[in-house]
Amino acid sequence: MIIGLCAQSKEHCAPTISEEPLSERLANYIFDIDFDHELHAVSGNEKIFWKNNSPDTISFVRLYMYLNAFKGPESSYLSGANMNVMGQDLRGRAPEDWGYIQVDKVIQDDQTITDISYVQPDDDNDQDESVLHINLVSDILPGETLILDLEFVSKLPRTIARSGYADHDFNHFVHWYPKMGVYEEDKEGDWGWNCHQFLRQMEFYGDHGNYDVTIELDDKFVIGGSGCRQMYKEPVTDKPGRVETRFIAHDVIDFGWVASPNLVEYDDEWHHVEIRLLSPKSHASLRDRLIGAAKHSLQYFEDHVGTYPYNTLTILDPPLHGLRSGFMEYPTYITGGAFYSFPKGVRSMESLIVHEFAHQYFMQILANNEKEDPWLDEGFVTFYEDCVMEDMHGSSSLIDLFGYKVGNSTFTRNEYASMSNKRTSPITTVGYKFIGDYKATIYSKTATVLQTLKRYLGAVQFDEMIKGYFEANMFTHPRKDDFIKVVKEAFAQYPNTLSSSIDQFLIDALDESKIVDYSVINVGSAPSDETDDSGNTLYHNWSNLERKGDFIVPVELRLYWTDGTTSDQVWDGKDPIYGVYELSARQLRALEIDPERKLFLDIDFNNNSYTLAPDNGGIWKYATRSIYWVQNIVQSASFLM
């Protein structure tokens, strides 16, 4: 079958806002595949165009074969570790429930390559087939383009970690094809293939490029995915009941798609972006909530980070049986997780859409290595999820139900502050080597670090900094140093309390597991024997402060006086115990460390202040509440007595 030309298309299709390439387009793919839903498999051709942008001559290439991680319990993804993936017990799976990718033929320069093998660059498990090594027939010189023709079969497992099929003909093809590794210069300046095996606590990494994907399948399916549709469900000649859909995606790092007969398509638009929601019928009432969250995200990122450069955004709201494919991001294609009749006051489904959308920036446009630096996407995404949600719904953005209110950034910060052991691997630990609470550290602690930077720097200045980071690194693979650079520049350009120690702050926050906890031990005021010029008694006013953590940050202090005035000071935060003293005609009433909550990383805000005139109203409120609830509990429990 020949890939259709534009004349054949029924749909307008321009994947990005630019006629010019947005990226270097190093890895490009053309697929022509048949989908057999009875077998949950696709088979066909993949043509890879890979540009050698290195100074090296390339004699072999490495490809990701992600689905082979789900070939059986012997893969490195599943062996050794327990057989529980995201709450799903995989023990005792039927053989047909596993999945795989099989490459039947590889051709370069009209010659079939026979020197193909599976390699294990990360462990010695020779049963693992998640990386394919191909010795080329002829070398690829710097600047040349390698063209490979592959014949392959991809069979989905019953869904594991988003990839797979579920009941009712739900099929989610993600990380489903032989995909080029990344040939890059490492931190030591050496060039080589960065193509890790698929292990736990690991996501993905790839070069930007173009995808042209033609899929033949049964007419009954609704199909959607990355990019735009050049052709949608055109009947195939001589094959009754079979149709073809062709997707085009430009300047993206991956391509994912879904096919299910039980999805309804809702189209909407925001400025230049066509938004397509694929949702089960029963979720019709959730449409505005999900699309609304996507639109607000688009606007927020436009205003605060940079323009969304693609013309499409497809959202899969998976049906219940396909929920294991939810909660994930692919280029211009995201998957959520929503429930019929979910209360409007609990906005987790909106927050999820915002989160996955934010990955279009952090993971896709700024295509960091998710395997090695997951914090560069998950942490940033969590931070922006909180920003967008609070911009949309105010301070009780996540939950506002029956008087119970929680904001996103508070929730994120609390997740970090509540970690039982905060001395686990630091934020910048290579993802798959991380030990400890991965989510609370990589997602929440990173977001809390960013929140701290924003609060010290100022919102406008922070936006300017991130816009600079985005502009400088879009369509590349940014690393830690790229981010550190812009932070240091911004803190130098806009001096603030943290500026003088920003270098150390970044090391302590990102590369260490230090804890910030500043507290006020006491406050006191007593008359002295002295008087001022007008004969007023002078008072000894004092307060003792304590640095309880090992993370040193300069903090602002606010002193509250009984005459209603306040005065501010800065403490460099270094000494374990620090005394504040003032002899004056006014009396000290209270002292607060970091009154504006700039140092969001502080793990306990309650001990940040001490007042001699506490207002016990709040405590009484909780005491009376507990009385009320105990009365209700005993009254209800005794209904049969």
Add this chain to the structure above:
Amino acid sequence: MGLMQIIKRGFENPRLVSIVYAIQLILAMTIGLQVYQVFGASIGNSLSLEGLKVGDAHMVINDLLNTHGASLSPLLGQVRWMVIVYLIVAAFVHGGIWHSLINGYDKVSIWIGGSTYFFRMLMIGFIMSFIFIIWSTLVWGPYLSKIRYWMEHLPSEEPILWGGIAMVVLWSFGSIFIFVASSFCKVLVIRDQEKVGSALWKGIKKSITKTWKCLPVLFLFFVLLAFLYLMHSFVDDWTFLSTTIGVFLLFVIQQLIVWIKIGLRVSTYAYLKDRL
């Protein structure tokens, strides 16, 4: 008889309601005062207390639990014990209430009734609670054990939700029957001096035939209780109640709600007594 008249019967002898209320209040105060103490000792001098009053308390409570959670968690254990203790106390005071409703109210009737029928009330209470637990397990056990399977295989969560609501309705109906049966048993023991065994048997039989007629009234009682609950969460959210006087006012409202709820329980007893 109109609903208002039925309700009024519960409040005819406010002393009866107040005795139950006082017992509950004393028990609850032991927890409330400890909560006050723990909060005071751990964050009593913090400016964060402001946050507790205005409902913006998530971060304050989170940090309090992180740092001083160990002082609060024993209170949950105490509440568990308190419930068990109150079940026994309830057998006494409820016996007294039934006795006062059946044989006439005077200043000492609640104490006489309570002491005379204590063990029989306790036995009926525990047997009925046992039946209630079996009923709840029968209704919810199969449903809950199937949820995981349904999530993988059903095309939509709609039937799970509606099925769940149907189960709540079914479970509530059954629970009302058990409540009516337990009430009838107590009437039979006190009014007709039946032995517990035969009272149980007859009470259950009567409840099957008579509960249907009582359902509208019992349903209205349920609606009233739900209304009181919702009213509280509504009032609790009012920010103007965040001053110290406001907090006191909130306490008065809460206690009024508790007192009314107990009164409504007595009204239900009086109503069911007349249905047998």
